[in-house]
Amino acid sequence: MSQDSAYTDGDLRNTGMRLKHDREWDYELERIVDAIDDRDATTVGLQFPEGLKRRGPSVADDLRKLADDGVTFMLSGQPCYGACDLDTYLMKRTDVFVHFGHSPMKNTDKVIYVPLFSNVDVLPIMEEALETLEDPSETKDVGLVTTAQHMNRYDAMTEFLEERGYEVHSRRGDERLTHEGQVLGCNYASADVPADQVLYVGGGKFHPLGLAMEHPDKHVVIADPVNNVVTPADTDKFMKQRYGAVHRAMDAKKWGVIFCTKIGQGRWEQAQDIIADNDDAYLITMDEVTPDRLRNFDMDAFVNTGCPRITTDDGPQFHKPMLTPGEYEIAVGNEPLENLSFDTFHGTW
Ligand code: SF4
Structure with missing residues (x-):
């Protein structure tokens, strides 16, 4: 993947997983x-x-x-x-x-x-997030989601919100997730709860961005205990990047369809469906999807059926447009542009 200097906002390496500060695990x-x-x-x-x-x-x-x-x-x-x-x-x-x-x-x-639970105290940043959440006297329902690193504090987070008058809604999204309230960079099903606002507690911007795009009807608040900031999720910049990639791919004739061979990243049927429908699409199997590995393929654009984050985080670094399967359908004219949505991944192997 990309080098340090080129990390985009939502890159996994900008989240709690990268040891910017030496923390205990x-x-x-x-x-x-x-x-x-x-x-x-x-x-x-x-x-x-x-x-x-x-x-x-x-x-x-x-x-x-x-x-x-x-x-x-x-x-x-x-x-x-x-x-x-x-x-x-x-x-x-x-x-x-x-x-x-x-x-x-x-x-x-x-x-x-x-899982390497983080030892960062999440409650101070949750206290700050109360100013950005709707007041419980007006909107008491709130969804609560976090990443695996902070799951050890999920009960404390729930208690914190309940003590302040909120009704906390949580669920385990689907089998790709281990815990109730957990989100992944490719799966936000745990936020499918009956609440108009969702509090995401965790590092980085990518997860809440995906969350906000997957649930555009909800007010998503990011409480980031790693960088110590509270921000509402803003999808505009991200959407512009994705629209740009789709537009650049609209004239593409030859498509490389990437099937990722990593154990939990394969979407074989989806890749097969694309090549079955398009004589100018070629299936390419690979484990690590990087700009260098694709450079020698003479394609006009790529569609990645593997990890959605490779497409969205590193997409701008590939020499040709790199789209998610949903974006591909728009670029080839099978779907209207307004159907552009976040690529999510369900199930396991
Ligand atoms: S597919 Fe990508 S976003 Fe999903 S769990 Fe794997 S690395 Fe994370």
């Missing part, structure tokens, strides 16, 4: 060692998201000290941006596979998920 080493003992494991794979890879060797050192001498720890070097993105090669070759930084997208005994 709970690596749950004892839980991992218990699992190693329980399974008599001799090989253990460790997978970290990009922002925490630099911690990998020291976590492996700490585990070595705690585990029996015969246990070998191995680090995954594959890029990793979500629970959808397991290093299946290393997973198949180790007795225990530990995935740090995300909560389970699919429960399996083979993988130990260590």
Whole structure:
């Protein structure tokens, strides 16, 4: 993906996952060692998201000290941006596979998920957010959503709002999500609640942007405890970028249709439907979708059926327009421009 200097507003690496400030994370080493003992494991794979890879060797050192001498720890070097993105090669070759930084997208005994809950106190920024939320005397219903990193504080957040007179609505959106109230960069179904306002507590702007686009009827307030700011979600800039990409792709003749081979990012039927309908569309399979890897394909535009965030965060860095499947339908004239919406991803594998 992109370099540091080119990170866009909604980039995952601008959220709590990137250690701008050195913060403490709970690596749950004892839980991992218990699992190693329980399974008599001799090989253990460790997978970290990009922002925490630099911690990998020291976590492996700490585990070595705690585990029996015969246990070998191995680090995954594959890029990793979500629970959808397991290093299946290393997973198949180790007795225990530990995935740090995300909560389970699919429960399996083979993988130990260590979500790395943030220790940032969320209540001060929620106090500030009260000024931007409707007063409970006028609108008492509020939806509450957050990311996996702050899920350990979800009950405290709910209690905080209830004590101030709000009725908090929450749900577990669908099977792609682990928790009630959780959102992902590709899934905001937990905000489908009977409330006209939604409070998002978490780092970064991408999640609440997707949330606001997916739920244009709701007032979305961002309480960001990582950067210590409260802002209403504003989709205008983002929408302009997406309209621009669609317009640039409208004259495209040859389309590259990207099917992502990462375990939780594949939308095979969607990719197949596109190539079945368009003789000038070519299916391209790949794991990591980067500008460099696509540069040598002689295409006029691309449509990405993998992670929607690659399209929206890194889209401007590709040499040709990169669209979501919904945007593709608009660009080729199958749907009207006003149907432009956020690309969301449901289900697992
Ligand atoms: S597909 Fe969803 S869960 Fe996976 S990296 Fe993209 S936004 Fe995150």
